[in-house]
Amino acid sequence: MADLKVDLAGLRLRNPLLLASGIWGESGESLAGAWEAGAGGVITKSIGRSARLGYPNPTVESLGRWGFLNAMGLPNPGIEEYPKEIAAAQARGATVIGSVFGGDADEYAELAYRMAGTGVGAIELNLSCPHAEGLGSDLGEDPQEVEAITRAVRARVSVPVIVKITPNTADPVALAQAAERGGASAISAINTLRAISIDVRLRRPTLSHGLGGLSGPAIKPVGLACVWQIYPKVSIPVVGVGGIRTAEDVLQYVMAGARAVEVGTAVALDGIQIFSKLSQDLLALMGELGIERIADVVGAAHIRPAVNGVPLAAASHERRP
Amino acid sequence: MADLKVDLAGLRLRNPLLLASGIWGESGESLAGAWEAGAGGVITKSIGRSARLGYPNPTVESLGRWGFLNAMGLPNPGIEEYPKEIAAAQARGATVIGSVFGGDADEYAELAYRMAGTGVGAIELNLSCPHAEGLGSDLGEDPQEVEAITRAVRARVSVPVIVKITPNTADPVALAQAAERGGASAISAINTLRAISIDVRLRRPTLSHGLGGLSGPAIKPVGLACVWQIYPKVSIPVVGVGGIRTAEDVLQYVMAGARAVEVGTAVALDGIQIFSKLSQDLLALMGELGIERIADVVGAAHIRPAVNGVPLAAASHERRP
Amino acid sequence: MREVVAVSERVQETPSTVTLRFAYPDEARPGQFVMLWIPGDDEIPMSLSYVGRSKGVTVKVMGSTSRHIQSLAPGAQIGVRGPYGNAFDLAPRRVLVVAGGSGAAVLAPAAEAAARVGSEVTAALGATTGSELLFEARFRQMGARVELATDDGSIGARGFVTGVSDSLLASTIFDAVWTCGPEVMMDKVIRSARRAGVPAYGSVERVMKCALGMCDACALGPYHVCVDGPVFPGDALTPLPEFGRFKREPSGRVVPH
């Protein structure tokens, strides 16, 4: 029987399927619900210093099966209020990862410190929200900021620190390496892609904020590419995020280099049963492919195997100019 | 009767629907065919100094209706051979825009100069191919390179110079402004998104090059966001590219700020009839929405109109913190 | 996905309540809601008060957006997405409908549909004052027995509608109770129905953002009102510590209801 357990930078996960930040993440009961539905761990909504209402509606635009555009505007009850939600989820046994966002390294460090105080298993730094001026991605696009923020957080907390990076960059590897230099325990990639939708009858963007982030199946090939690029260039584990909806998606991310994955949009598309479904399907697929442990195939697509017995060096395309 | 004519930086187009570079662009007869099928202008395959075979197959991976992944590897017959293809298209009356790629500013300038010698109506600089090391996007991610290359080209040619930028960037505006400073006549955005696809049975990427570029409907919200961001920050026209398949898509790009658009993947999805279909549908949609000329609604989504008679300043979301 | 439609008709139902009608193609069942976007302003959840091809919402003034909606004239463009959520189960033979204020908006189409398939409908409608009674005529037209209550006693019984519904539950046999209104009111109705041995269903409201079961804005205990609701069995609601007591503001912070 295949085994789904993974060790993510010291955090033991019963399976590699994490609830992505911002989905079912405001209430402790929802986090607990996702855990009980089979998630291997649940990541909180990104929490800031004080309560934020977020942008006015419309905050979400559906693209059907392809995914969503959203510009929530980082609504959150603030770090004062939020620990009771975490406690509620922990009381039900959930492995909780606390996500935080801020405006500078000090704020990130302070928030991470307070978040760690709730007993979360790890911290995720949201350095990648594509639609909040001066927060998240505005800092997360600059390797120096990423390194400084990570370092400041690292100095204050002892739990694993996962740095979530943006795909809206020329060089995801530079961001990941900066996080690693700063002391990150893991990288998660990706957050949403900067995107917009416009209504031609109204002649205006359909999200109140104008720009938003694209999530869901449409972005899977992009998230996969970020993981693919980052994996061989860092020595810390990578968590894959973006468009995961099937067990095959999960395994693609794992083979690209992900040790665990996060699932967001699929919760809206398929319901919270997505977690138990993914676990079952993943076990079945691993059985079919003769994979015993997830850990055995992390990054497997980077090793160019001899195919059909013919070593690749002899294959024509490695020879062509 | 609505009018589709547009003036793109001095280049008169019978309609704003250009054939995107790399699609039907290797043979003069194909370019002519796209023109005769109703394109407002045809952009050549990106041409380099000498013949390139491109990457071995698989060079394309289909994602069904969402679009394609491709890593062609910039195959092209080289600037010595290519003028005869352009001549064949021009002989049939086509408005041809010549696309070039190179390894440095001198090479771009030289290629643009020779391309201009064929009598093309404009030059497009491909500074954005996401899967050719040392070419295109590797340079196109750096505003200084973009400015230098554009300036070098500008100095050698008198036809309009369109700079095609990459979406694989933290800041598309910086790239567009760099091109403008360098003397670009227009910006086109976007090229494909860096992406990959992995086969879990074979444990390897499905494109021979590994990384490729994502095109088609899946990337429309991203291309639209680039145009949306760039339009108010430059004073030269913007050409929208990415995922256009319907007249509504075209109008969304136009309202985001595009004066013309390029159509690529839809040619594979719908056939070359896509051009006449888009023209007809666009005229019908413009009629329905009371739009007389494309030029009248370029950037229209940026002007927050009074809606239903209520001026926006009074609307709640402009007041919320 | 969102459609932009034009308002086809505006009806002033009561001094504080306006119905807007519009053509919207998707099929809907009574109890479901849409997200209604006033371009340039907010997008808010609204139950469908008419569920045929020509749909409708019946809006009470609560704040700036609902006021804005009420000001819309026929021809005004609005964005609509949905319908979302679940619906009332139309099986009961004898149904008691208990509406507080604009709660009648969602109960009227449900009662209409039930009446059409042969249910006996009794409606207890409550409002602050007589002129604010919503859809009284509409309930009468579907053949319902109608009982009224107003806070000021200007029409019907003086006091809360729960007084009326309690005596109806005591005197008459029902197969189901449907209720919508302030949560303290619904809480009372549900408890009375339980005592009478009648299953009750309440339509509840929470802040909605995505309406897709994703953002958690509408979390209510283990539920998401946008997909698991808005209609819940009373037995699911009354055990929830937040029901009638707390809600979440748009930041996710828990505040008193």
Added chain:
Amino acid sequence: MREVVAVSERVQETPSTVTLRFAYPDEARPGQFVMLWIPGDDEIPMSLSYVGRSKGVTVKVMGSTSRHIQSLAPGAQIGVRGPYGNAFDLAPRRVLVVAGGSGAAVLAPAAEAAARVGSEVTAALGATTGSELLFEARFRQMGARVELATDDGSIGARGFVTGVSDSLLASTIFDAVWTCGPEVMMDKVIRSARRAGVPAYGSVERVMKCALGMCDACALGPYHVCVDGPVFPGDALTPLPEFGRFKREPSGRVVPH
């Protein structure tokens, strides 16, 4: 979209030609081709020589990839996408099939299908030498009249297969001619058929990359072989200056055929 399938059977048809069979679910018609990917190596176009549920390709050694394909044993994994392109029209009552070398690969399933719906099939098969004659038995099995030609005269008429087809066209009445082989050969066959007043169809090859009508690699005059072909009416082919004379190499550069 691509499927990864396992080779179920390998048949050495002639010293230079091998058939691989594999299960591939999509329906295909005779004349269509697939893109066959040898993981770690190239992906190349291959006509389907078997179009049922168990599909097949029949591969002649041309260079490194075709050699690699031939080396595959049952169980080997290959990537398959398609089928792409158009098919032979199976209407003609009396059809003459003219195959040069591996051209029989695509003509055999077409002739089989035609024979199954009652066509009279005559096959003119050519090869360099007797042992290289492809699918002779298969044509006989479908009840076709078979005429052979080899360059060295080891079996059948000595010389090109066009000699055989020319005399068949002179002596027999056909409703259609189907041909596949070197373009100079097809050009001759098409011209002879035209003189005999018989419509001819040829299956042509060009470099394929996308197989989706996008990349232009397979441009042939105004056509894209991957979507407009690979089967063309002879009257479309012979006027093309490139037919039998030029092709494009993978760079798009025009080179002699």
